[in-house]
Amino acid sequence: MKYTFIVAAAGVGKRMGLGYPKQFLEWEGKPVFIHTLEKINSHPLVTDIVVVTNTEYIENVKGYCREYKIHKVKAVVEGGRERQDSIYNALQECRDSDLIGVQDGVRPFVEGRFIEDAYTSLKDEAIDGVVVGVPVKDTIKVVNGDGIIVSTPSRSTLVAAQTPQVFNGKSLVRANDKAKEQGYMGTDDSSLVEYNGGRVKIVEGSYGNIKITTKEDLKHL
Secondary structure: OOEEEEEEEOOOOHHHOOOOOHHHOEEOOEEHHHHHHHHHHOOOOOOEEEEEEOHHHHHHHHHHHHHOOOOOEEEEEEOOOOHHHHHHHHHOOOOOOOEEEEEEOOOOOOOHHHHHHHHHHHHHOOOOEEEEEEEOOOOOOEEOOOOOEEEOOOHHHOEEEEEEEEEEHHHHHHHHHHHHHHOOOOOOHHHHHHHOOOOEEEEEOOOOOOOOOOHHHHHHO
8 A cells, every 4th residue: 555645844934033944943953854754754654755845945855855864755846835735736746645644844743653543544444534633722712803702612522633634545636636626725634625525534643743833832842
């Protein structure tokens, strides 16, 4: 079974205020995205990896992959205007994969069990995708355009979605093709599959599986 991972490393890092993309932030002597790639690269279920990054950094990413022996990377492709466009570009390199996982490059605490749980669920259940997530801890308020609360959903029905998000390959490709054709922009990869009528399951993630987005997140490294 061909189990491909797309690693999204095409951010610009405006909220970090670094002056360069946050995926290149050094942590323990390596760029953050390399820590992510090393964990995926070492997992025996993963057959290959596609990295998507900013056009001007493609050669840098290829160089880092050679330096750190990320041997499962079969392609480094250019990102698009939005993250969804970047994933679409990456999918052109793996449209024939049986399973396709999508992982944030700046979420370096990905665990092997996430990759395994998704594989098992998709192999054994009649579903189109698996999303790693955790129950929300805070009460969530829905507000209108004036900031007035209009509802308070029950926390028991709310989950904070993380990555990896793993899908039946054909389901993810079809969903992205349809979204592009109809001009639909989703909030994450799963939302495209849901929009296309797919069934997506949540599996247990980790509160430590953080995404490095702002300077405040650095204290968790």
